Amino acid sequence: MNATKTPKGFAKFIIVLTTVTAAVMELIDTSIVNVGLNQIAGSLGVTIEDISWVITSYAIANVIIIPLTGFLGEYFGRKTYYIGSMILFTVASYLCAESNSLVEIILWRFMQGIGGGALLSTSQAILFDAFEPKDRPLASGLFGMGLILGPTLGPTLGGYIIDNFSWPLIFTINIPIGIIATILAISFIDRKEGEGKNKKNIEIDYTGILLLTVGIGFLQYVLERGEAEDWFNSNLIRISSLFAIVGLVGFIWRELSIPNPAVNLRVLGNRNLAFTTIFTFVIGFGLFTSVFVYPVLAQRVLGYTPYETGLSLLPPTLIGVVMMPIIGKLMSRGVSPLPFVIAGFLLFASYGWLSGSVSNDVSRWDFFFPLILRALGISMVQLPLINQAVAGLRPNEYASGIALNNMIRQLGGAFGIALANNYVAHGYAQHRTDLLSNISDNSTAVTQRVAGLTQNFLPRASDTFHAQDMAYKVLDLTIDKQAYYLSYLDTFRLISIFFLLVLPLVIFLRTKNKNAKQAMAAAAEAH
Structure with missing residues (x-):
C-alpha cells in the first residue's frame, strides 16, 4: 500500500x-x-x-x-x-x-x-x-x-x-x-x-550477520543453559561466553564502521531510544519471568494442573488486554506517555512485592489480585514505550529502532528466565537448610507430626518401621515444597527491585510527547 x-x-x-x-x-x-x-x-x-x-x-x-x-x-x-x-x-x-x-x-x-x-x-x-x-x-x-x-x-x-x-x-x-x-x-x-x-x-553485510548470529546465539545459550551446566565451572559455558563476547564486540565494531550495516546501531546514539531500551529490557524481564515463575509455583505448590495454571492467568490478562486500546485512544488525543510508564512500572513493582508477601498458608485466590496489577502494569507501558522508542528518530531510522527494541525485550526475557532459574536454585538450597535447622527430634511439634503420619501409613505399611520411614519422607517433601515456595517469593520480590531501580531513569526520556500521531506515522513510513 x-x-x-x-x-x-x-x-x-x-x-x-x-x-x-x-x-x-x-x-x-x-x-x-x-x-x-x-x-x-x-x-x-x-x-x-x-x-x-x-x-x-x-x-x-x-x-x-x-x-x-x-x-x-x-x-x-x-x-x-x-x-x-x-x-x-x-x-x-x-x-x-x-x-x-x-x-x-x-x-x-x-x-x-x-x-x-x-x-x-x-x-x-x-x-x-x-x-x-x-x-x-x-x-x-x-x-x-x-x-x-x-x-x-x-x-x-x-x-x-x-x-x-x-x-x-x-x-x-x-x-x-x-x-x-x-x-x-x-x-x-x-x-x-x-x-x-x-x-x-x-549490500548484504554477511560479516555483520555472522557475528550477530555467533554473539547472540552463544549469549542466549549461556543464559538458557548456564544454571544446568553449573555456570563457569563448565568448560562449555566458558567457551560459549568467550564466543559470545568476541561475536558481540566484533558485531558492534563492524556495524559502527561500515556505511550500510545489517543492523543500524547508530540509532542508539539517540538518548531517548537508548534509555527506552533499558525500560524495554526490564519489561521483557518482568513479563517473561513472571510467566515462567508463577506457573511452576502454581503446579508445584498450589497443586494446579497445567490447564488450571493457564486458566488462572487468563482473567487478569484479559483486563490488561481491554486496557490497551483505551490507552491508545488517550495517546492519540495527545496525552503524554510518561505518566503511563511511571504508573505501569509502579503497578508491576507492586505486583512483585505483593506476590512475594503471600503468606505460607496460601490459597488458590491469593495471587489473583497481584496478577491483575501485573496485567495493568504491562498494558500501561507497552504502547508508551513504543512511542518513546520512535520519538526523536528520523523516519529512515524507525525500522532499526523498532527492531532493536523488540530484540531487547526478548533478551530481557531470556535474561530474566536464566536469572530466575539461578535465583530459585540458590534460594531453595538456602531455605531448605534454614528449615532443617529448625527441625529437631526433640521438638514436640515434629514428634506429633511424625507420629500422626506413621499412624496414617500403618494400614499400608508392613510394619511400624516402614510406616515411620514413609512419614519422614512425607515430612521431607513438605520441607522441600516449602523451600521452593519461599524461593519463588524471593524471585517475585527481585522483579520488584528491578522495576523500582530503573524507574528514576524516566527523567532521561523525552518529556515532550512527540505527537503520538506523528510518531506512529513515522514508524509506519520506516517500514
Whole structure:
C-alpha cells in the first residue's frame, strides 16, 4: 500500500486480524511448549535437560532474526518477506510435530523461530500502514494486546492440549492458522511503492550477520543453559561466553564502521531510544519471568494442573488486554506517555512485592489480585514505550529502532528466565537448610507430626518401621515444597527491585510527547 491510501472496511478488518493473529501465534509459541516438556521428553526417549533445547533453540532464533527484520524486509520486499516467514513458520511447525529424534525437533524448532521472529516487527509495521496517521496509536494498542495475550495464552492452550490430547498438537495447531493467515496476507496486504526493487543497490553485510548470529546465539545459550551446566565451572559455558563476547564486540565494531550495516546501531546514539531500551529490557524481564515463575509455583505448590495454571492467568490478562486500546485512544488525543510508564512500572513493582508477601498458608485466590496489577502494569507501558522508542528518530531510522527494541525485550526475557532459574536454585538450597535447622527430634511439634503420619501409613505399611520411614519422607517433601515456595517469593520480590531501580531513569526520556500521531506515522513510513 502507498503512503497516501489506507484500506477501508472489510479489507482493513482482515489486515488487523491477520497481523495481530500472526504476532499472537508467534508469541504463544514462546511458552506453549513449556508445559509439555515431560511428554515430549518421554516420547523421544530423552531427559528433561535435553528437551529444554526445544525452548532454547526457538529463543536463540528469535533473538538473532528480530534485529535483521528491517534489513531483510527492505532487501526482499516487506510483503514477500512477511509471507515467506509465515510459510517457514507453518512448515517448521509441521516438521516439529513429525520429529522422531531430539536433533530433528531442535533443528525444526530453530527454523520455526527464524520464521516466527520476523512476524513481530513486520506485523507491527503492516498494521500501522492500515491506519491513518491520527489513528496509529489505536493500531499500536491493538498490537499491544497481542504482546500481552500471547505469552500468557501459551501455557493455557498448551496445558489444555497436554491434558486432553498429545504433544504434537502443540505444533500442528499452527498449521491451519498459518495457512489462513498466509492466504489473507497474499490477498489483502498490498506492497508499498517501490518495495523490494532496490535489491541490487543493497549490500548484504554477511560479516555483520555472522557475528550477530555467533554473539547472540552463544549469549542466549549461556543464559538458557548456564544454571544446568553449573555456570563457569563448565568448560562449555566458558567457551560459549568467550564466543559470545568476541561475536558481540566484533558485531558492534563492524556495524559502527561500515556505511550500510545489517543492523543500524547508530540509532542508539539517540538518548531517548537508548534509555527506552533499558525500560524495554526490564519489561521483557518482568513479563517473561513472571510467566515462567508463577506457573511452576502454581503446579508445584498450589497443586494446579497445567490447564488450571493457564486458566488462572487468563482473567487478569484479559483486563490488561481491554486496557490497551483505551490507552491508545488517550495517546492519540495527545496525552503524554510518561505518566503511563511511571504508573505501569509502579503497578508491576507492586505486583512483585505483593506476590512475594503471600503468606505460607496460601490459597488458590491469593495471587489473583497481584496478577491483575501485573496485567495493568504491562498494558500501561507497552504502547508508551513504543512511542518513546520512535520519538526523536528520523523516519529512515524507525525500522532499526523498532527492531532493536523488540530484540531487547526478548533478551530481557531470556535474561530474566536464566536469572530466575539461578535465583530459585540458590534460594531453595538456602531455605531448605534454614528449615532443617529448625527441625529437631526433640521438638514436640515434629514428634506429633511424625507420629500422626506413621499412624496414617500403618494400614499400608508392613510394619511400624516402614510406616515411620514413609512419614519422614512425607515430612521431607513438605520441607522441600516449602523451600521452593519461599524461593519463588524471593524471585517475585527481585522483579520488584528491578522495576523500582530503573524507574528514576524516566527523567532521561523525552518529556515532550512527540505527537503520538506523528510518531506512529513515522514508524509506519520506516517500514
